[in-house]
Amino acid sequence: MSRRKELSFENKDYYYQIALNITYYRRKAGLTQEQLAEKSDISRSFLSAIEAPNMIKVFSLEVLFRLAKALEVEPARLLERNQ
Numbered sequence: 001m002s003r004r005k006e007l008s009f010e011n012k013d014y015y016y017q018i019a020l021n022i023t024y025y026r027r028k029a030g031l032t033q034e035q036l037a038e039k040s041d042i043s044r045s046f047l048s049a050i051e052a053p054n055m056i057k058v059f060s061l062e063v064l065f066r067l068a069k070a071l072e073v074e075p076a077r078l079l080e081r082n083q
Contacts, residue, residue, distance in 0.1 A: 014079075015056045018064075021078045023051045025071040039070035 026036050033051070037044040042063060049057040068075040 009056070012056055015058075016053065017081055018078055019051050019053060021080060022047075022067055022071075025073055025077065026051075029071055031071075036067070036070055040066040042066065 026033070029036075031039070033047050034044045037047040040047070040063070046057075046059075046063075047067075049055060050059055050063075064078060065075055068078055071078075
């Protein structure tokens, strides 16, 4: 029997900052959500949920790496605090 661990909201500020960083670099690159999603091989609705400031969308490191590659930035840039 496996239990799924519930998301802790103690890290919500980190998710929020990552979302802001993704949005920042996407706009800096002149990409729409649709274009970045296509380059990252994820759906536009999934990217929209990741970028949404009013929700926390959990995603894998694989998705983070794909987004960073598509944005032509190091993955660490997406994890930085205070752009």
